[in-house]
Amino acid sequence: MEKRVKLTEQKTGFAHQTNGQGDADKKEKNLDELRDSLAARLRDGDHAAAEEFVDMYNEQIFLFMRRLGHDRQVSEDLTQESFLQAWQHISQLRNGRALNGWLYRIAGNVSRLYWRRHKGREMASIEGVGIDIPENNEAGPDIVDYYEQLSRLKKAVEYLPEKLRQAIVLHYMQHLTIAEAAEAAGVREGTFKSRLNRALETLRKLVS
Amino acid sequence: MNEEKLTKLLNDLADATSEPSRPGLSEDIKRQIPHRISPHKGGTDTVHIVINLRISKLAAAAVIIVTILLCAGLFGGREWTSDGIVDGVKDSLAWLGAGKADVLAVRSKYEDLVRQGKHVVYYGDSIAPGDKNAILMHLKLPDGKYRVVFGDGSTTILNAEKLIELHSRMLLKKTK
Numbered sequence: 001m002e003k004r005v006k007l008t009e010q011k012t013g014f015a016h017q018t019n020g021q022g023d024a025d026k027k028e029k030n031l032d033e034l035r036d037s038l039a040a041r042l043r044d045g046d047h048a049a050a051e052e053f054v055d056m057y058n059e060q061i062f063l064f065m066r067r068l069g070h071d072r073q074v075s076e077d078l079t080q081e082s083f084l085q086a087w088q089h090i091s092q093l094r095n096g097r098a099l100n101g102w103l104y105r106i107a108g109n110v111s112r113l114y115w116r117r118h119k120g121r122e123m124a125s126i127e128g129v130g131i132d133i134p135e136n137n138e139a140g141p142d143i144v145d146y147y148e149q150l151s152r153l154k155k156a157v158e159y160l161p162e163k164l165r166q167a168i169v170l171h172y173m174q175h176l177t178i179a180e181a182a183e184a185a186g187v188r189e190g191t192f193k194s195r196l197n198r199a200l201e202t203l204r205k206l207v208s
Numbered sequence: 209m210n211e212e213k214l215t216k217l218l219n220d221l222a223d224a225t226s227e228p229s230r231p232g233l234s235e236d237i238k239r240q241i242p243h244r245i246s247p248h249k250g251g252t253d254t255v256h257i258v259i260n261l262r263i264s265k266l267a268a269a270a271v272i273i274v275t276i277l278l279c280a281g282l283f284g285g286r287e288w289t290s291d292g293i294v295d296g297v298k299d300s301l302a303w304l305g306a307g308k309a310d311v312l313a314v315r316s317k318y319e320d321l322v323r324q325g326k327h328v329v330y331y332g333d334s335i336a337p338g339d340k341n342a343i344l345m346h347l348k349l350p351d352g353k354y355r356v357v358f359g360d361g362s363t364t365i366l367n368a369e370k371l372i373e374l375h376s377r378m379l380l381k382k383t384k
Contacts, residue, residue: 050241054234062229076233083237150224153217172215173222204214 032097039096042087054083060174061107067169068111069123069158078114082107100176101183108166108184115162123158149207156206164199171196311337311344314357318345335359335378343374 038056041049061082065075085106093102115121157168163185170181182192311332318330327348335342339359347355354371357363366374 045244047241051238054237054241058234058237059229062233063226066227067225072230076230076236079229079233080237080240084240087242150217150221153214153221154225157221168218172218173225175222200211200214203218204211207214207217 035099036096039090039093039099042090043093050087053086057103058083061103064104064107064169064174065111067173068108068166070111070114074114078107078110082110085110098180098183101180104170104174104176104180104184105186108186112162152207153203156203159206160199160202163195164202167192167195168199168203311359314344314361321347341381342378343371346371 038049038053042053058079062075062079065078066072070078082103086103089106093099157165160168166185167181170176170184171178174181176184178189178192178196181196182189185192185195187195315330315332318328318332321328328345330345331343332345335344337359340362342359343356344359345357347357349355349365352368354366354368355363356366356371356374
């Protein structure tokens with residue numbers, strides 16, 4: 001049976017891939033302003049802003065939940081719960097530019113609470129959408145090697161302790177900046193960087 | 209494996225582990241948008257904090273008693289002094305208590321009533337504490353009747369004749 005690699009496009013809306021540093025800075029600034037304005041409208045109780053908020057983030061939060069090890073159904077439930085929590089506590093968001101990290105922090109807390117309540121539950125692997133190593137004859141040894149590494153890396157991420165896994169997911173998979181990811185993890189930037197380094201070190205050992 | 213390669217692999221892993229959510233999820237979430245977003249205002253936050261406080265039964269009882277005293281102070285003309293409040297607490301414990309009367313508390317009550325110019329007599333020095341038949345204190349009421357406090361803390365309202373009868377019995381008991 002021929003397995004095919006499916007690399008679906010990530011619909012984050014905040015992808016960091018731009019042509020130049022200047023463009024990236026400009027885009028980031030625009031996003032900050034957009035978040036600031038959205039947060040202000042949410043605090044004012046604007047219903048349309050709440051819908052925009054959902055459109056902007058529901059895919060991201062769903063993926064975040066999946067990458068934290070929840071199955072599809074639970075991820076959907078936890079995504080909904082995260083938005084409910086966000087609406088309830090929007091008045092506590094002082095700086096609208098921190099909306100990104102703030103929402104991820106809520107989502108992280110919702111996820112943590114779920115794991116605490118379901119201690120015996122196993123983490124769901126995200127293999128349904130993940131990596132299939134090509135087994136056809138046309139695939140060269142380099143390609144096979146690459147997908148083997150990718151597969152090992154995926155398993156290694158799943159084996160990471162919760163905090164280290166969250167650091168990797170936030171920064172490398174959800175593409176949050178260090179500042180946003182630190183806010184999401186509820187720690188200082190220095191602590192987050194140290195956590196990230198430990199996670200990378202562990203992954204390097206596991207994958208090599 | 210160097211850091212650059214690991215970072216690239218992680219980015220690739222991010223793409224590989226992307227999956228779209230259910231098409232209706234977004235609409236499901238939108239349907240749950242509350243009519244009033246951000247219900248937390250200053251006042252309600254404070255109420256929530258109070259509600260969320262897990263106070264002990266003892267603390268709750270103390271809060272209730274202090275509240276009763278404050279209300280009694282407001283509507284009963286009690287002075288807002290620390291002595292008044294302490295006396296009030298003692299009185300309330302004695303008057304509300306189901307067991308033995310606290311003689312000291314009743315005495316305090318007596319002194320309070322005397323200060324208010326009420327016609328009140330205290331017998332605490334001559335009776336045995338806890339005696340349910342002995343009159344600890346009596347207070348003349350505006351309608352001519354008497355409120356009587358017994359040694360066990362129980363109270364009743366009697367007319368003058370009945371009060372005299374009770375006093376007679378007490379005297380007889382003493383002489384025996």
